[in-house]
Amino acid sequence: MKHLTTIFFVFFTHFLLAQEVSIKTLDIEKKSLSNINVQILKNNKTIDFKTTNENGICSFSISNKGNYTLKFTSLSIKTKLVEINTLEKSDYEITLEKQITEIQEVKIKARPKIAFAKQDTISYNVKAIKDGTERTVEDLVRKLPGLDIVENGKITHNGNILGQVLVDGNEFFGKNHKMATQNITAEMIDGIDLWQKYTTMSGNQSTALNLKLKEEYKGKITGNTDGNYGSKNQYLTHSNIFKFNKSGNLALITDFNSIAKDPISTMDFIEMTRQDDTDNANESRMAIPSFLNNDGKVEKKNNQFGALQYAKSNKKFSITAFSMINAIQTDKFSTLNRTAFDGQPTTYNFNENRSEANKGIFGATQIKMKKIFGDHSFLYYNFGYNPSEDQFNQNLSRISNATQTLYDTDNRIRNNSYNHFLSWTKKYTISKIIVSFAQQTNSNNTDLIIDSNKPLFLNSLSKLQQNLDTKNERYDVNIQLKNNFDFATVNFKTGYSYKK
Numbered sequence: 001m002k003h004l005t006t007i008f009f010v011f012f013t014h015f016l017l018a019q020e021v022s023i024k025t026l027d028i029e030k031k032s033l034s035n036i037n038v039q040i041l042k043n044n045k046t047i048d049f050k051t052t053n054e055n056g057i058c059s060f061s062i063s064n065k066g067n068y069t070l071k072f073t074s075l076s077i078k079t080k081l082v083e084i085n086t087l088e089k090s091d092y093e094i095t096l097e098k099q100i101t102e103i104q105e106v107k108i109k110a111r112p113k114i115a116f117a118k119q120d121t122i123s124y125n126v127k128a129i130k131d132g133t134e135r136t137v138e139d140l141v142r143k144l145p146g147l148d149i150v151e152n153g154k155i156t157h158n159g160n161i162l163g164q165v166l167v168d169g170n171e172f173f174g175k176n177h178k179m180a181t182q183n184i185t186a187e188m189i190d191g192i193d194l195w196q197k198y199t200t201m202s203g204n205q206s207t208a209l210n211l212k213l214k215e216e217y218k219g220k221i222t223g224n225t226d227g228n229y230g231s232k233n234q235y236l237t238h239s240n241i242f243k244f245n246k247s248g249n250l251a252l253i254t255d256f257n258s259i260a261k262d263p264i265s266t267m268d269f270i271e272m273t274r275q276d277d278t279d280n281a282n283e284s285r286m287a288i289p290s291f292l293n294n295d296g297k298v299e300k301k302n303n304q305f306g307a308l309q310y311a312k313s314n315k316k317f318s319i320t321a322f323s324m325i326n327a328i329q330t331d332k333f334s335t336l337n338r339t340a341f342d343g344q345p346t347t348y349n350f351n352e353n354r355s356e357a358n359k360g361i362f363g364a365t366q367i368k369m370k371k372i373f374g375d376h377s378f379l380y381y382n383f384g385y386n387p388s389e390d391q392f393n394q395n396l397s398r399i400s401n402a403t404q405t406l407y408d409t410d411n412r413i414r415n416n417s418y419n420h421f422l423s424w425t426k427k428y429t430i431s432k433i434i435v436s437f438a439q440q441t442n443s444n445n446t447d448l449i450i451d452s453n454k455p456l457f458l459n460s461l462s463k464l465q466q467n468l469d470t471k472n473e474r475y476d477v478n479i480q481l482k483n484n485f486d487f488a489t490v491n492f493k494t495g496y497s498y499k500k
Contacts (some may be wrong), residue, residue: 013405019065021084022361023330025072027098031159032056036096039071062086072096105261122146122194126186137211141181144192153178155209163199163206168496170212170249171201171320172312175271176264179307179493183253185242188222190214201318201370202380203425203434219245223252234258248312248319253305260289260301263326266292272281272324273386273417287340289360289390292328297356300331316372323365332356358412361389377426385418408451418440434480443471474499 021040025033036052040060045066050058062068070082070092077096080218084092112128129143141147146158154161155177165172165180173179191212198208224240236257243250255263264272266288307324367383389412397409422438450456450464478495 019062019090020059021062021068021086022057022059023052024071024091024093025052026093026095029093031298033074033077033096034076035074037073039073041069041071042066044069049240068093075099078109098206120195120197122193122196124192126189126192126243130186136182137184137189138178138181139208140186140192147194147252149177149181152265153181155181156440157207158353160195160207162209163200164208165199166208166210167249167311168244169210170313171368172249172311173272173307173309173322173324176268178264179251179253179309182213183251184242185224187345188213188217191224196474201320201368202382202423203378205382213244217242217244219243238262248310251307251309252308253307253309255303257318258302260298260330261303262292263303263305269362269364272322272366273384289362289388297332297334298328298330299333302329303327318370319368321365321367325363327361328358329364330356330360332358350398352396352398355395357393359391360389362386375426375482376428377424380421380423380425382421383419386416388415389413406453410447410449412447415443432480432482434478434482436476436480438474438476438478438479440474441472442470445469472499 023038023114025036025038027033031219032052032054033056033215034054036053036056038050038052038058039046040048040062047062052058059307065086067083070084072080072082072094074096078099080094080096082092082094092210110380112125114125114128116123116125124144125249126140126144129140134140134143138149138153141149141155148156150156150161155165156162159183162177164175165177165186166183167180192212193212195208195210200206221241221243223239225239226237228236236259238257239253241252241428255261269288269292303322306326306328307322309320309322311320312318313320332355336355337350338352339349363386365383365385368498369381370378371380385469392409392411392413394407394409394411395444396405396409397404417440419438419440421436421438427435446468447467448468449465452462455462457466475498476495477497478493481492
């Protein structure tokens with residue numbers, strides 16, 4: 001009974017001391033303000049927090065009478081502090097001033113256009129698509145309308161592969177698009193133009209993507225290096241150095257790796273080693289080295305790649321030259337089990353282990369020069385030199401019917417190809433005459449040795465040693481006359497070709 005009396009006394013005392021404070025908020029026109037945030041503070045500490053209702057009223061229950069501070073806040077009013085004394089009264093009407101933010105000027109900006117077409121050129125505004133995630137030109141190209149990059153690294157426009165990638169109008173490693181798109185950073189690019197009727201140095205019509213550099217990247221050395229190292233001594237390093245200025249564009253690209261990542265593909269090899277002649281000129285292609293083929297059986301492959309490029313172009317004279325070299329070491333291993341079908345002799349059953357090792361090297365050097373004369377004629381010269389060497393070793397062990405056959409093969413192939421092409425082209429109103437001379441030399445040397453523990457032929461011989469040397473030379477002289485009439489195009493060509 002004593003405890004109940006104490007609890008009742010405390011509750012009754014609190015009830016007598018507690019005070020209800022009512023707040024009503026009005027604007028200067030004496031209209032109620034709803035959704036106003038009201039705080040009641042004591043000694044700069046918030047005691048309670050309320051929001052006015054639709055009639056602009058809220059109330060607080062305070063335990064002790066005395067001096068308090070009311071703070072009124074809202075997006076629609078100016079913040080206001082009001083001092084109150086609850087000993088004097090408990091109902092308050094507070095007038096608040098509405099907050100009006102005057103906007104001096106409103107600018108409505110339309111989304112910038114990404115592409116502009118003018119005659120045969122489409123200019124892309126790269127600033128309109130950049131969001132900071134782009135690392136290389138390849139990342140930029142993928143975001144531009146109509147452009148894409150296919151699996152082999154080629155740039156396409158509406159599904160058609162473009163001819164070349166240029167840097168400020170200068171050629172960049174021939175027709176190998178990846179050398180530009182995967183090495184030049186997106187930060188260096190100020191704009192991109194698609195030239196749908198680009199005239200090559202030899203006078204052919206093609207398409208090209210021209211990368212326009214920012215001014216701050218001209219006239220100074222720029223570049224970057226990436227390096228990675230992992231387990232089992234695996235490594236990958238890639239670097240590029242550029243200097244673009246009025247005296248010419250210079251680029252050096254290197255790639256060293258042990259993870260079977262080929263710096264260039266088989267298609268890149270074909271395009272970078274073939275001669276870019278005038279229309280309908282005879283072309284020859286080098287034999288593709290075996291070490292460029294990744295057939296899925298590669299255990300280990302090391303690549304050491306380096307490429308150097310120089311290019312300069314103006315209205316009267318143009319020159320572009322590049323040289324690259326790639327050394328490769330490849331180890332392969334494969335197994336094969338064959339079981340005879342019903343009715344076949346058991347000699348068809350065998351188990352085979354095959355190990356291969358390649359040491360190869362190839363290079364490519366190409367120089368193009370073009371001199372333009374005042375009578376609408378020009379002289380064009382192209383030189384190419386492409387050496388390669390393929391050292392191939394294979395060990396084969398085949399077990400059949402408890403008999404083991406061993407083969408050891410050593411094969412060394414050396415190819416050298418060099419060519420010269422010189423042409424003079426004269427343009428008239430609707431006609432064009434081309435006089436050209438081409439010379440090409442291909443030489444091949446092959447050494448083959450096969451050792452076996454069994455006879456190789458239907459005799460007692462178990463070893464084969466073979467040497468093969470071949471050399472081809474070709475000379476061509478051609479005269480072409482092209483007439484573009486309104487109703488038809490008429491071409492005439494005559495010439496002499498000699499080959500031995």
